[in-house]
Amino acid sequence: MWKLLPVAGPARGKEPFRLLTGVEYVVGRKNCGILIEGDQSISRNHAVLTANFSVTYLVCH
Secondary structure: OEEEOOOOHHHOOOOOEEEOEOOEEEEEOOOOOEEOOOOOOOOOOOEEEEEOOOOOOOOOO
């Protein structure tokens, strides 16, 4: 599972969006899987995201 973290704009500091691999998510202002409210620079159906790589474990140093 991947997380998409809002770091700017009205969604900053809110809960991350959780993305499953192989699923298409529409990003936009209305009727979308990833809803971005209050930002007129985002179109109603702005983009489609698909996470297609799954990390089974990650080592950070």
